[in-house]
Amino acid sequence: MSYPGVKFNNKDRPEFYKELNRRVNIYFKEKNLSKHANLDMKIKTVFMISLYFIPLFILLSGTLTTFWPIFVAYMTMSLGMTGIGLAIMHDANHGSYSSNRKVNHALGYLINLIGGYHVTWKIQHNVLHHTFTNIHEHDEDLDQNVMRFSPNQKRKAIFKYQAYYCTLFYGLLSIFRFAVKDLQQLLRYNRMGLLKDQGLSFHARLVELILVKSFYITVTLIIPMVILPIAGWQVFLSFFIMHYISGLIFAYVFQPAHILEEVDFYKVDKKGSIENNWAIHEMRTTSNYANGSTFFAWFIGGLNHQVEHHLFPHICHVHYKKISKIVKATAEQYNIPYHSHKTFLGAVISHLTLMNQLGTGEYDRKLKEKQSKLKLTE
Numbered sequence: 156m157s158y159p160g161v162k163f164n165n166k167d168r169p170e171f172y173k174e175l176n177r178r179v180n181i182y183f184k185e186k187n188l189s190k191h192a193n194l195d196m197k198i199k200t201v202f203m204i205s206l207y208f209i210p211l212f213i214l215l216s217g218t219l220t221t222f223w224p225i226f227v228a229y230m231t232m233s234l235g236m237t238g239i240g241l242a243i244m245h246d247a248n249h250g251s252y253s254s255n256r257k258v259n260h261a262l263g264y265l266i267n268l269i270g271g272y273h274v275t276w277k278i279q280h281n282v283l284h285h286t287f288t289n290i291h292e293h294d295e296d297l298d299q300n301v302m303r304f305s306p307n308q309k310r311k312a313i314f315k316y317q318a319y320y321c322t323l324f325y326g327l328l329s330i331f332r333f334a335v336k337d338l339q340q341l342l343r344y345n346r347m348g349l350l351k352d353q354g355l356s357f358h359a360r361l362v363e364l365i366l367v368k369s370f371y372i373t374v375t376l377i378i379p380m381v382i383l384p385i386a387g388w389q390v391f392l393s394f395f396i397m398h399y400i401s402g403l404i405f406a407y408v409f410q411p412a413h414i415l416e417e418v419d420f421y422k423v424d425k426k427g428s429i430e431n432n433w434a435i436h437e438m439r440t441t442s443n444y445a446n447g448s449t450f451f452a453w454f455i456g457g458l459n460h461q462v463e464h465h466l467f468p469h470i471c472h473v474h475y476k477k478i479s480k481i482v483k484a485t486a487e488q489y490n491i492p493y494h495s496h497k498t499f500l501g502a503v504i505s506h507l508t509l510m511n512q513l514g515t516g517e518y519d520r521k522l523k524e525k526q527s528k529l530k531l532t533e
Contacts, residue, residue: 162427165432167430168491171486172433175485179467182481191252204235204239220384221385225385225389230393232397236270236401238456242457243262243265246262246472247261248277272364274364278350282349288440291420296409302324307420310514318510318511333371379394411505415505416512438462444495457472483495
């Protein structure tokens with residue numbers, strides 16, 4: 156992982172984002188709307204938090220005495236932790252939930268109560284992924300040893316079948332983050348100087364991470380194993396499947412937005428530069444899906460509108476559907492791609508197709524053929 160020092164091409168149609176920003180601001184001004192959470196968002200916040208904490212409190216009360224009710228409680232918590240992660244914590248840690256920083260901080264801290272850690276999440280997601288989307292050795296979301304997410308990664312023999320086994324690994328993402336990844340990232344970000352850039356002390360953050368992880372595992376697993384009258388392995392199984400379902404949902408919300416056939420992948424040149432300006436780069440590396448589905452957008456925090464989210468992460472997701480019309484029209488005017496799949500299934504198929512092409516080397520062959528044709532035309 157390289158230290159992020161990417162230079163975007165600010166001369167590449169800078170008027171696009173300037174005009175887009177102007178039109179979006181006019182929309183909010185004319186509608187007399189705040190860019191932050193509205194009443195619907197606040198109701199959803201209460202619902203998602205309740206969906207997680209009410210089953211947890213019931214488990215901790217010891218009133219459930221058989222496996223299946225306990226299992227259902229954990230599965231309900233899985234939906235709650237997914238809802239909190241996608242639809243509440245995500246906005247709060249982007250600073251888009253409220254104009255009040257204390258509110259954003261409090262709701263963003265919820266990630267610690269569902270197994271994550273807010274400091275490493277914000278650095279990986281806000282700093283590395285949002286700034287350097289699909290850039291080799293800068294966007295950490297591409298950095299995987301068991302899967303190939305970018306044509307700029309070296310292809311290994313194990314990747315040949317990744318389109319078939321990726322779903323299995325996606326389910327492990329949530330529990331891997333809880334158990335291993337957050338600590339790995341904290342150590343790595345300290346070496347990279349990213350903690351210092353955020354004004355954070357490594358030792359204070361390490362103590363905090365240990366405390367929040369200890370509290371989480373005690374409340375969600377150890378205490379239930381002690382007080383519930385079922386076998387400990389049954390409690391652990393329920394806990395594990397809770398994380399597995401959440402991992403699957405998280406992965407299949409984000410992967411079909413950036414790792415699919417029509418988006419572009421980049422690596423910096425010798426000068427550390429990228430050919431596009433930042434906004435156009437985001438348009439080329441991001442895709443929407445299922446924009447017509449109201450419930451789907453409600454549950455996953457509007458992240459089916461990934462294009463709008465990447466261009467305007469400071470705007471609460473409840474506004475994405477409305478401003479998407481502005482973004483699409485402006486992109487068409489400036490001849491900039493606006494990627495979108497009509498259905499979620501279509502996006503997933505495109506993702507798995509690309510995973511197969513990256514794994515088998517078909518993508519590399521097609522890329523070489525394309526480059527050869529371009530040389531001939533020149």
